Amino acid sequence: MEEIVYLNGRLVPKREAKISIFDHGFLYGDGLFETMRSYNGRVFRLTEHIKRLFKSVTVLRLKLGVTEEELETAVQKTIRANDLSDAYVRLTISRGEGETGPDPSTCPKSTVVIITRPFQPYPHELYEKGARAIITNTRQNDLSPLARVKSMNFLNNILALMEAKTAGVDQAILLNTKGFVAEGAVSNIFIFRDNTLITPPMDAGILPGITRRLVLELAKGLQIPIREGNFPPDALMQAQECFLTNSLMEILPIVQVAVHPIGTGLPGPVTQRLILAYRELVRIETRY
Numbered sequence: 001m002e003e004i005v006y007l008n009g010r011l012v013p014k015r016e017a018k019i020s021i022f023d024h025g026f027l028y029g030d031g032l033f034e035t036m037r038s039y040n041g042r043v044f045r046l047t048e049h050i051k052r053l054f055k056s057v058t059v060l061r062l063k064l065g066v067t068e069e070e071l072e073t074a075v076q077k078t079i080r081a082n083d084l085s086d087a088y089v090r091l092t093i094s095r096g097e098g099e100t101g102p103d104p105s106t107c108p109k110s111t112v113v114i115i116t117r118p119f120q121p122y123p124h125e126l127y128e129k130g131a132r133a134i135i136t137n138t139r140q141n142d143l144s145p146l147a148r149v150k151s152m153n154f155l156n157n158i159l160a161l162m163e164a165k166t167a168g169v170d171q172a173i174l175l176n177t178k179g180f181v182a183e184g185a186v187s188n189i190f191i192f193r194d195n196t197l198i199t200p201p202m203d204a205g206i207l208p209g210i211t212r213r214l215v216l217e218l219a220k221g222l223q224i225p226i227r228e229g230n231f232p233p234d235a236l237m238q239a240q241e242c243f244l245t246n247s248l249m250e251i252l253p254i255v256q257v258a259v260h261p262i263g264t265g266l267p268g269p270v271t272q273r274l275i276l277a278y279r280e281l282v283r284i285e286t287r288y
C-alpha cells in the first residue's frame, strides 16, 4: 500500500505530495512542527499537542486556514488512511509560498503537512540499562522566544545532536546562556536529588513539553516531591537519577553524562516508577 500524507486539506499518495521551492519553510526554516505518537491507533494527548501548536502559531503569526478541531480530525484521518496502529506522527506548518526575501507578509497561506509512519521503538536496552549523554558546547538561547516554540528552525538542536554523535553517545543536553541546564536536544530533562524531582523552569528557555507536564503530574500523584528550578551542570553530575522525556521516547533513563556515572550507573527506582506510571496512563487512555 502506498503511503498517504495529508497536504493542505487533502489526503494524497506520498509521490503526489509536493510543495513549492518558494515555501519559506524551505527557504528560511520559517514554520512549526509537532511530533506525536499513536498507540493502538490513538494519538496520545493529541489535543494538548494541537493546543501547544496553536499557541506557537500565534507567536509566529502564521496564517493558518484550519481550526484546531479540523487539524485533530486530519491527524486521525491520516493515521487511518495508512492503516496504522502504533505510529510516529509529524505535523508541519510552514509559512507557505512567497517571494524570495524573508518577509512573511508575501506568504498568503501556510502549508500544512501530516506524515504518519510505523513507530520505530527505541532499543529496549536503553530503558533497561540507561542511555549516555554529553553536555554540548551548543547552547540554548533562553532569551529568544524561539526556545519556547517547536520551530522548524531546528539547527541549534541538530548541531547539539551532531556533537553527541561525534562523542559516541545517544543524547545531547544543552545549557542555556546563564550556564544552567536547559533541556535535551529533543527532550526535556529531570534529575532526582535530595529526595526531590527537579526540572528546569520555563524561563530556562525550554519547550513546554507535553511529557514533561505529565511527568510532573504523575510524580505528584506518587507523592514524589517536585520542584521546577534552575540547576548547574555539577548538580546534574551529582544527581542520584536523571532522565529525559519526549512524546516518542516517553521517559528515558540517563546513566552517564560525559565521563560521570549518574547515581549507581543504572536506571534508578524513581525513574522506573515514573516509567511504569506513564505506561499505565498511556494504556488507560489509548486502551493499548
Ligand SMILES: Cc1ncc(COP(=O)(O)O)c(C=O)c1O
Binding pocket: 035, 157, 183, 184, 185, 186, 187, 188, 206, 207, 208, 209, 210, 211, 212, 245, 246, 247, 248
Ligand atoms: C527541544 C525539545 N524539548 C522538549 C521536547 C519534548 O516535548 P514533548 O514532551 O511535548 O514531546 C522536544 C520534543 O521533541 C524537543 O524537541
